[in-house]
Each structure stands twice: as C-alpha cells, then as structure tokens.
Amino acid sequence: MPPDDSDPLIARLNAEYAPLHTRRALRRALGDPALGRIALVSSFGAQSVVLLHLISIIDRTLPVLFIDTEMLFRETYEYQKRLARTLGLTGIRHLKAPSRNIRAGDPATDLHLRDPDACCELRKVRPLQRGLHGFDCWITGRRRDQGRSRAGLELFGRDSVGRIKFNPLAHWSAADVNAHINRHNLPRHPLSARGFQSLGCAPCTVAGHGRAGRWPDRAKEECGIHVVDGRIRRGPAPDAPVIVRDTGFVPDDPVPDARVLELPGDTDPATLPRDPAGWQMIRITFPAFHDGRGFSLARALRDSGFDGRLRAAGPLLAAQYPLLRRCGFDEVEIPAAHAARQPEYLWQGAARWREHDYQARLGAGPRQLNALYNPDIPTNGTSG
Ligand code: SF4
Incomplete structure (x- = not known):
C-alpha cells in the first residue's frame, strides 16, 4: 500500500515507527499521545500468542478485546483462559452479540450457512464496534503474508470510522511467528498440532490451509472487521457514511x-x-x-x-x-x-x-x- 499522503498523521506514524523493533514500537505506542486510548483485539487463535506475549511484557492491564462469536472451537475458549493465566493478562473483555440480537438474527444458528456476511456482521462486526467505543486506536495481529488482501499492509492505517489501527506484526512472516513462540517457549493453541494454522469459528475453518482455511469454499478473505486498502469483502462498505x-x-x-x-x-x-x-x-x-x-x-x-x-x-x-x-x-x-x-x-x-x-x-x-x-x-x- 503506498504511503497515504492524504492522512498526515498516519504518514508520520508509519515513518516514525518503521525503524523500531516490534517490542520498542509497542512500548512507544502505549504511551504515545497521538494514539490516545488503545486496546488490543485478539482472536486467541493459532498465532495470537506472539502479540499477547509482547503486550504482557509491557502492560498486563491493557484492554484485550476478545470477540466471542459463540461459534469458536471449545479449544479456543480453553486456550484463552490458559493464556490469560500464563501471561497474567488482566484486561480481557469478552465481546458478544446481545442474546436478543442472536435470537432475532440467527434463531436456528444456521446463518453462517445461508449468509455468512450477515453472520459475521451480527457476531463479529457489531460487537467489535461496540467494544471499541471509547478507544482511539486498536492493535491487531495482521501480517502482510496472510493473503492478497493484506499484502500492502502498513504499520498504521485507519478503520472505516477513522479510528487508528496499529499492525505491529505487519512485516513478520509465519516463520518469525514460529521462531518467537519457540524462543520464548509459549503455549500453542491445542489445535495447531492438528494442522490448524489459522483459527476462526468452528463451522468456517478447516485444517491445513493457513488463512485460506477460513471460508474455504467461498470467495472471501476477511470477516468484515478489517478494511484493507478499500477492499473489504464483507461487513459495512468502506465508503458507508x-x-x-x-x-x-x-x-x-x-x-x-x-x-x-x-x-x-x-x-x-x-x-x-x-x-x-x-x-x-x-x-x-x-x-x-x-x-x-x-x-x-x-x-x-x-x-x-x-x-x-x-x-x-x-x-x-x-x-x-x-x-x-x-x-x-x-x-x-x-x-x-x-x-x-x-x-x-x-x-x-x-x-x-x-x-x-x-x-x-x-x-x-x-x-x-x-x-x-x-x-x-x-x-x-x-x-x-
Ligand atoms: S466466521 Fe462463520 S460462524 Fe463465525 S461469525 Fe463469520 S460466518 Fe459466522
């Protein structure tokens, strides 16, 4: 993605943070007045432990927003509890759609089969929008090597409502992630050993295909919570008012x-x-x-x-x-x-x-x- 000259703050942040090692960049970000109030958004998936580990070294109380679609693998819930305990994270917040919305929008729990866009909107996008209320910036674990839609990812960008997104692992590779987990002897997601490299909701994830294992039979790559270079595949349109x-x-x-x-x-x-x-x-x-x-x-x-x-x-x-x-x-x-x-x-x-x-x-x-x-x-x- 070319530098966004139309957004001087984002251009400045990208230039200032580019030379920094990831841990230094995170430490600086948590005290940077230009970023305001910050939360980390984590899926507690197969590779989430890297960012959670780095944050735990800097500030264990940082708000960590966990989007609980209530469709996740049982192992993900267990892993979330284990990581919170092991890393001492005290700021984890579970974001869920209100049960009345689930009853109205997905009464038979089959919306993901009929209209996965609507399902992600109901169970992910809107809970996250509510959870991010009051924050000026969110940290994500997205990386450039996670698919075409993320190939041009920069360290900083904005979401569809103008809030700053910080992607400190943008330039990491899957090998870097593995090396970090091994070096620090971090717990792995229990399903990693069974071939799951990218973990989302249980009905929409298959083993053995990296991020392509998400919605494998559909032409979509993003769940709607991330807008990349204007190429959102689902959720609100990037130009929605x-x-x-x-x-x-x-x-x-x-x-x-x-x-x-x-x-x-x-x-x-x-x-x-x-x-x-x-x-x-x-x-x-x-x-x-x-x-x-x-x-x-x-x-x-x-x-x-x-x-x-x-x-x-x-x-x-x-x-x-x-x-x-x-x-x-x-x-x-x-x-x-x-x-x-x-x-x-x-x-x-x-x-x-x-x-x-x-x-x-x-x-x-x-x-x-x-x-x-x-x-x-x-x-x-x-x-x-
Ligand atoms: S990933 Fe699948 S089950 Fe999860 S919210 Fe999206 S469509 Fe629904």
Whole structure:
C-alpha cells in the first residue's frame, strides 16, 4: 500500500515507527499521545500468542478485546483462559452479540450457512464496534503474508470510522511467528498440532490451509472487521457514511419502512410540510460545513412540532456538534472519508455539549433559541 499522503498523521506514524523493533514500537505506542486510548483485539487463535506475549511484557492491564462469536472451537475458549493465566493478562473483555440480537438474527444458528456476511456482521462486526467505543486506536495481529488482501499492509492505517489501527506484526512472516513462540517457549493453541494454522469459528475453518482455511469454499478473505486498502469483502462498505451521536460513532440503525423526508439545507422554511409529525425521520443535507441554512431549518421544524428523528448529513465538523444538538438535531451523518479527518475522539469531546449549554441553564426555550440562532425565523411556533 503506498504511503497515504492524504492522512498526515498516519504518514508520520508509519515513518516514525518503521525503524523500531516490534517490542520498542509497542512500548512507544502505549504511551504515545497521538494514539490516545488503545486496546488490543485478539482472536486467541493459532498465532495470537506472539502479540499477547509482547503486550504482557509491557502492560498486563491493557484492554484485550476478545470477540466471542459463540461459534469458536471449545479449544479456543480453553486456550484463552490458559493464556490469560500464563501471561497474567488482566484486561480481557469478552465481546458478544446481545442474546436478543442472536435470537432475532440467527434463531436456528444456521446463518453462517445461508449468509455468512450477515453472520459475521451480527457476531463479529457489531460487537467489535461496540467494544471499541471509547478507544482511539486498536492493535491487531495482521501480517502482510496472510493473503492478497493484506499484502500492502502498513504499520498504521485507519478503520472505516477513522479510528487508528496499529499492525505491529505487519512485516513478520509465519516463520518469525514460529521462531518467537519457540524462543520464548509459549503455549500453542491445542489445535495447531492438528494442522490448524489459522483459527476462526468452528463451522468456517478447516485444517491445513493457513488463512485460506477460513471460508474455504467461498470467495472471501476477511470477516468484515478489517478494511484493507478499500477492499473489504464483507461487513459495512468502506465508503458507508458514519453516524455520530452523543456516545460517539455508532452503526446506522435505519427503521424498516420508515417514512423519511429528505430536505436540502437550502429549503425555504416557509415551504416546509404542513404536518412534519407525519414523518418518522427528516434528513437535512448540508452541502458544506460553513453553510448554516440547515441549522435554521432544523430549528423551524422543531418549533413546528416535529418530534421524530432529525439527522444532519454532510461534511460537518465536530466543533459544530453542540450547535447542531441545540438546534434540534439528534444525530449527524458524515461521509466515511470525512470521518478520517474528523475522527471519533473529536466528536466525543464535542458530545459533552450539555456541560456548556449556557442557554438551557438560563432557561431558554426553543423560541428564545430560535431568536438567538435564527433571527430571521418567526418565533411563534410551539415550544418543546
Ligand atoms: S466466521 Fe462463520 S460462524 Fe463465525 S461469525 Fe463469520 S460466518 Fe459466522
């Protein structure tokens, strides 16, 4: 993968960390303010022990996110417990899909046969998205030699929502991994001895083919939690827009058959539908972050009694989030490429907007806010 000149931070990190030995790079990363809050994501598979071992030398309390699809080999669960004990890891968190989601999405536990993309989305992608909430960077064990989709892997990149991904083993080979395990006499996954070189979920893994042993009868290489060079094979599209709410970046949750009204930001408030309450969601598009007409429109809609979901869509800035919320928006939809420049931690900072909502503390209602932010709009609407 060529250096990403469009992302100066990633380009700088790749240049700065390239000369470092893996252990030094990890030690530096855990204290690097540019990376923020870090977690390691591990499958506790056949080769996971290398990274877990290196982390245990530096910080045994580091959060380790273990995606438990509830479809893993029994031996993987045993191995996870053994490694936690042997390496003294105290920060392991099990990420699972909520049981109500499993009951609704895979009641017969056969989704992996019918639609493996949907199965990984349900059991891996969404639990990981939730588990990564609050982290700015995640460490992965991906390597360049693990298949075509990883051939151009760099030390640093970004995930589909702009969070930094650190791949400290990117340049390691399978032989390097083996040598490290032998040199440090680390426990091996019990199924390694039976020919499994890459271990995922039991129904989707066969022995003897390296990573190609995952989904061996299907044309896919990734489970959807990794986007590599724009070539995601499953899960959310790499260019899918990002939804921002008070909790940070969240998956979109469109209501099936919802009545959604699309309004350009330059819509004249005087032409708004007479009964906006009939719509479940109104999506107002902002052509540019400095175009403020969408704010006025939102305020006018709230003043006219609309209490459904109100979304601002466009290349908006995290710094605008407090004003968007005060004007009545519930959420913001930003393009994926824009999210890389306005990463989640910026929005999370802005999401504490209520702490600075001086107007609300002074008792200002919608009409006063309307007068404050949109002096051109009549203030004879209902308050809410
Ligand atoms: S690897 Fe197979 S069983 Fe596991 S989540 Fe994906 S499709 Fe489902």
